[in-house]
Amino acid sequence: MxxxxxxxxxxxxxxxxxxxxxxxxxxxxxxxxxxxxxxAETLHAPRALPVRPLALRRGIAVASADLVGATPHAPALLPSAPPVVLGGDVLPEGADAVLPADAAATSGPFHEIGQSAYPGEGAVLPGTDLTDGAVIVAAGAPITAEAVLALQLAGIAELTVRRxxxxxxxxxxxxxxxxxxxxxxxxxxxxxxxxxxxxxxxxxxxxxxxxxxxxxxxxxxxxxxxxxxxxxxxxxxxxxxxxxxxxxxxxxxxxxxxxxGRRLATVARALTRNMASQVGLADLALLRHTPEGWEPLGVGRVTLMAILAADAVAILGPESEGAAAGAPIAAIPLQEPFDPR
Structure with missing residues (x-):
């Protein structure tokens, strides 16, 4: 032809x-x-997460304010034993850190802790995982497994989509x-x-x-x-x-x-070598990503070898005779062809 x-x-x-x-x-x-x-719509976090502080590890739940200045030689004295928690547990009221279980020792009627703790040590503080109003998924964006996780943890059970x-x-x-x-x-x-x-x-x-x-x-x-x-x-x-x-x-x-309601993605890079195209026809070009730019794998013809090696696809217009090495070419990513927003 x-x-x-x-x-x-x-x-x-x-x-x-x-x-x-x-x-x-x-x-x-x-x-x-x-x-x-x-x-089909932008979904925001309806509240900050976590609502209460959570333990990140097994240990004892403590209030960091009770341990200010505590050292092995001048331990903080607590009237009751700090509660033991596991990773993921909600911390007791007032607690904002988790220390190793062996950080506490019994001394008569008191419980000693000979080290200080900072707020959030071994714990997730309220609102630090997901802020109130944060965008979880934007309108026109694909719903990833991570977005589903965040939506579920935020208490959102359904959403609208364009299918x-x-x-x-x-x-x-x-x-x-x-x-x-x-x-x-x-x-x-x-x-x-x-x-x-x-x-x-x-x-x-x-x-x-x-x-x-x-x-x-x-x-x-x-x-x-x-x-x-x-x-x-x-x-x-x-x-x-x-x-x-x-x-x-x-x-x-x-x-x-x-x-x-979304757009195709394009990535512009320079060609690593000349690419010829047939005038009068729109030619499909398969391209491979290299450090130097787009490497042409084939123009106007698709082979299994080329499609397996390709990273992007370009459509050369019918007025084009091709492109010279170094010329910028806008191509559609092969595996992620849409703008992720």
Whole structure:
């Protein structure tokens, strides 16, 4: 193929997919089922944590103010034995530190401690783990396992998320389709096998037999077809690894970003060597991170070796003949393609 003139330009195809598109309606998800989804609202800590001081180790709970100036030669005398606590225990009222159990000794009716302690020694003081009003997860950000932990400890049992519905239909039984499904699920989408959906991905060995018309000026994946009918959006893709990788980063992820109210991430670095591209086609380029910059692994072609070694993906516009060594290239991180906010 020497020209993309008979094909739909990538920017026009993407514009058709995005026309009139906005974030999907928020839905409620329970914790911890929300892990991996995208938050529809910013959630703040409703209170500071911990509410009471907690022990960080096994020992005796003491009030640091009672031990000011205590030394082995001038121990502090306590009227009662300091209580023994374990890591995670709430400290008794007035206690703000935990000392080793052997720090206390009995001397007649008193209990001696021959060392001082500072507030928070061996303990977590109130409000030092999570401050009141702190952002736990921001709107448009992925809900990590750590965010779920903080939400649960803060007493939040559910939150709202934006979970686009993506239908994967047609020839969707192979390893390539399984990879695509896994990437979509990891991006926080609900992957189904039937319409209606926010986006339909129909896999077919001959996309033109499903949707008549020109393909896309995208390499690889030029045999893809597009059908937009009102609010229905369908991409027909050949179930090949190269075609699915190209479509995912050039078309599907931009749609998912809008549906979730977030943005694709890009990282700009210099090229380590020249990279050639075909005029008239949007070329997918696989790049590897090196100390010197982006190392091109392939342009317009996706191999398993390259995708395993790649760290980022760039889309070279149809007007480009490539880029020279040292030129800055903005690329989408392969494993974390969305802005984490």
């Amino acid at each position: 020497s020209s993309g003139s008979a094909l739909i330009p990538l920017d026009r195809a993407l514009a058709r997919l995005l026309d009139g598109l906005g974030p999907v309606a928020a839905e409620t998800a329970a914790l911890p089922d929300a892990a991996g989804l995208v938050a 686009p519905r993506i239908a994967l239909m047609g020839d969707a039984a192979g390893a390539e389709a399984a990879w695509l499904k896994a990437r979509l699920a990891r991006a926080g989408c609900a992957v189904t096998d039937a319409a209606p959906a926010d986006l339909v991905l129909h896999l077919a060995r001959d996309p033109a037999a499903v949707v008549a018309g020109p393909g896309l000026a995208l390499q690889p994946g030029g045999d893809a077809a597009l059908l937009v009918d009102g609010t229905s959006r369908t991409l027909v893709l050949a179930p090949r690894a190269d075609a699915l990788v190209a479509a995912l980063f050039a078309l599907v992820f931009p749609v998912v970003a809008v549906l979730q």
